Amino acid sequence: MSLVSQIRPAVVSLGLLTLLLGGAYPLASTALVGAIFPNQSAGSLIKQGDTIIGSRLIGQNFTQPQYLWGRLSATGPAPYNAGASSGSNLGVNNPALLDASKARLDALNVDSPVPVDLITASGSGLDPHISTAAAEIQIPRIAAARGLPEDRIRAAIAASTKGRTFGILGEARVNVLEVNLRLDGKVK
Amino acid sequence: MMFGITANSWLQLGLYMCALTALAVPLGAFMARVLSGERHFLSSVLDPVERLMFALCGVKPEAETNWKGYALGVISFWLAGFLLLFVLLMTQQWGPLNPQGIANLTPDLAFNTAVSFVTNTNWQSYAGETTMSYFSQMVGLTVQNFVSAAVGIAVMAALIRGLSRHSTDKVGNFWADMIRANLYILLPLSLIVTVALASQGVIQTFDANVTAKTLEGADQVIALGPVASQEAIKMLGTNGGGVFNTNSAHPFENPTPISNFIEMLSILIIPAALCFTFGKMVGDRKQGVAIFAAMTLVFVPFTVAAIGFEQWGNPHLVAAGADTAANMEGKETRFGITNSAIWAAATTAASNGSVNAMHDSFTPLGGMIPMLLMKFGEVIYGGAGSGLYGMLVFVILTVFIAGLMVGRTPEYLGKKIGAYEIKMASIAVLLPCAFVLIATALAVMTPLGQAGIYNPGAQGFSEVLYAVTSATNNNGSAFAGLGANTPFYNTLLGVCMLFGRFFVLLPVLAIAGSLAAKKTVPVSAGTLATHTPLFIGILIGVIVLVGVLTYAPALALGPVVEHILMIKG
Incomplete structure (x- = not known):
């Protein structure tokens, strides 16, 4: 095992997790709480x-x-x-x-x-x-x-x-x- | 009043500890299933996502590696994360979701911040609302809030396997552990906490800052942002880097006593629950309970002391015309003394580092409590995963010391503890202590280091000591008077964070590999029981002695001198 063999999982997993946790998660959260708590989520x-x-x-x-x-x-x-x-x-x-x-x-x-x-x-x-x-x-x-x-x-x-x-x-x-x-x- | 704190303080602390324990037990059992690769109630929903991610990454979860392969995974993932975040921060002004038109970070600040988030420290040299675009907050910082915590949980899982397996060199598959920790533990919990916090008024919006016309006719700029989603993982992942400069003291991050309670629970819930995960995975629940008990027996008295010192307060305030010395400087009215002090203890017992009050304005001894809790190496609950693996290092040391005292071969969970494990454990415990003392000396002896000091006298020394302690132990809280956004401090503290993370994490993996290869010896009459009150007492003694003996002179120069000056008037 070498560092080179780890490039693919490192880069791909980081990319996928960025899409999921840095994209989908905050966007879905915004949509969700914006719908349930429109006044609070906008700053009361x-x-x-x-x-x-x-x-x-x-x-x-x-x-x-x-x-x-x-x-x-x-x-x-x-x-x-x-x-x-x-x-x-x-x-x-x-x-x-x-x-x-x-x-x-x-x-x-x-x-x-x-x-x-x-x-x-x-x-x-x-x-x-x-x-x-x-x-x-x-x-x-x-x-x-x-x-x-x-x-x-x-x-x-x-x-x-x-x-x-x-x-x-x-x-x-x-x-x-x-x-x-x-x-x-x-x-x- | 009992032990210097009010009945309500006892009630709030008691409620907190009960809720923490009640939630930690089931969560711990669930995390054990996740980390063992067993099926659980989220499997049916998220299995396809997991399989897709493994396929795209070229990872076979059942293909386990030895500890060096595991470490290689950690390091390569760390490098990729660091580079992505560094580039993102250096280019944010051209990126999307930047309604305030915030500029790129300077190279030293980008280095410091990237290291800070990738090592699960979340030291804030930057002021969130004026330094970070929304895009940097969510795509850069939020992602590392998740994955750096997941790396800690993964390394802890490897150590548990080293203890529970025998005659193998395999400690697990890093990629499988890390991705599962994100998918099944951190993400679902974060969604729950996000909604709970939003109900209390934590904001979640991509709108640009607004300007209000105040009643007295002034213009008041009100900074906004996607806060709730980041707040949730900031607390759960023992991260602590706030969207706003004043972190969880800011009403948009922490608006009510209920949001405060939820956030305080989120600080300790995963590190506390991992004790029970550990007990289940090594097949002896009493071992997990013993570690949880040891952590709690340190945490509660320290918390009570912090509340007591802040309640006893600053006599200068009375001289200035206040009705009580209770130290409300730097504290929010809705939290008061009690919740500010409980938070300060919880956030530094765990390597969280968020604040809901300004620690620099705590009384000298009240501020020494969070400093000490960090100096114990972040093992009183500690960071997500890193707290438990740090604690197990202390357990190994304790077994060794106790073995020496009674003349038995040191054993833990049927594993003979040899010279190699003790060497690695010593590196993990002592090197961070050395970094803290050397870096503090370097900073207070050089003009560049002295330039950042804000408060005069002993408190100025404490600011430096606190900063270096916080960085090296991957905590992230600060005596925030220190002007740390300079090339000198950004570089020094960045290096401290890196050393502090890897000089514990790598020895821990080495121990995991070494223990996995050993045979498990059966329990005999000569085996030292590691779940008894006696052992818990010795374990606490070792932790406290190492911390106090290493740092007593430095603490005497800082908080103790400042306290004497305060009561002298």
Whole structure:
């Protein structure tokens, strides 16, 4: 047996497996899940008329006082760049980590301590969620900016809150974009 | 709270381990049928495909070869795969399915990426959504996600045959094993996982990126792609290379706690199930259970520790105004501490290397857990096939050491373990350790290596140590602050991946050939039982001792120093 004798099976099997696993498999998957889950497979996009205004799964950058704010995002060149996901990769002792936390705390302009997820960056830079506690402390600011009673804001948050799946898996969370769409009257 | 982690953490970990075990047992039995060439419920559907592929390849599945012939098959298939992927990445801008008009890769990045996927490492020097066309993702990367895992399963099957046969030089037919592993194991499981993930919101589309008008009036580009089909095999084949830069932290790769649970199960399911495949194929189920038990007894305490360290967190965060030190930096809200830590342990126990949180931002000791699990040689479940064959190398070493202690001839499954097997086992265990230490030293001593470091101080050293450990052990995860897309790191880590793959795989095949040729000696009163709690304990001791003793000084310089700096304030 020599290397030469292995050329045919190597080349032919690679070619056939490429057709099957690199061609047929992803194409069939696309057709299949496109038929069963058309909305999910296309990115859970939210449209207003013909305009795409976001995705239910992808966070957006919120800095204005009338909106609920999400996690810090370390994507470049701007936060929440869903074309180039990135975490901060800052180590626990990196001064830049604490600088970012303190800058966020100043912008929030609330008494510390605050929920930790509100002053740390998410892994993807696109986290669509915050904890319920992180939403709660923003209610006074949003209510004041919108001239609405706090209960209205609280109700919008509650409507976009999910608990742990089956009460066990994952963590309770609030979908930030969904809350803001509700507050703007773009989603019921 | 118990052992520093919450009741819910215990519940989530317990549920995960129960589901893993419940699925691994039947899957293991099924894989044994496939690898033995027996008929099974998929035969009637896929038999014609299999026969056609064998005919076109000129392969007769019953024509088995000795271990050198088997190795020749592995190497020639590796070469063909490497060349195809390298050329594809170097020419993608002229290829189809490239709606973003992404450019060709640089030669060093193409080399690194091709080696990475062909060795089942899936180290990402590239950032998926900005570096890879859809065509490269599916025709290049997805294919190697399958076949590199299938090669691992095939080599493991050869080793099992070496242990279970006697007085022959034949260890199997590489082409038959590899093609069957793809057709009957990886492909059907991937289709199931693809649909399950898509139901949760993992995307699967060839549409170009879209631009959303955000509520605050900005333009937000949203990258898309054929993700679900690649995500499935990325997890199942212990691959780990994501369509997106942030891998399974990205909501389009991993949108919900359910998708996260499915993906975590997919990481360990095949390596765990192969333990039971092994037990069935050697005709002694207790041997498979013993190996599964040894893996689990290492995995669970390490996972609990990782959860505990992350929960205990970073005191600096409290100083900065947080209500708790729990380390949420680099973690997604929907997964929280628990699922980020379980994932980190699972992905590094297996040679998967996907991430759902940024390991560089873990606490120093929390980040040391994944590093240690890789340093054990990727044998705690380990890679698809490669985990079990790596573990069996440790078993052979353990039998030898235990034999020395009690003055018996070392035997495993009726095979006398001789000097040749021990030499090969030592190469497979010690050479990768040497590569890791030498390559780390090379990188931290040269300006080119230092240039990639992102975090200051001890964490910077850890970034390099982690990268080299990950590459050599074919894991693929990273302390991703390290700027690894440079000619220096692309080349260094590419070489590490190659050495790490073949300096384990080839000695393993040599052991398979040597064992197959031996007679099987009957069990006697003097035989050391290899399925008892005592043996499992010694096996764990050997694995942990080799790992810890080799790397203690390096770990002291990295994570331990960083931890002391953190608590000192």
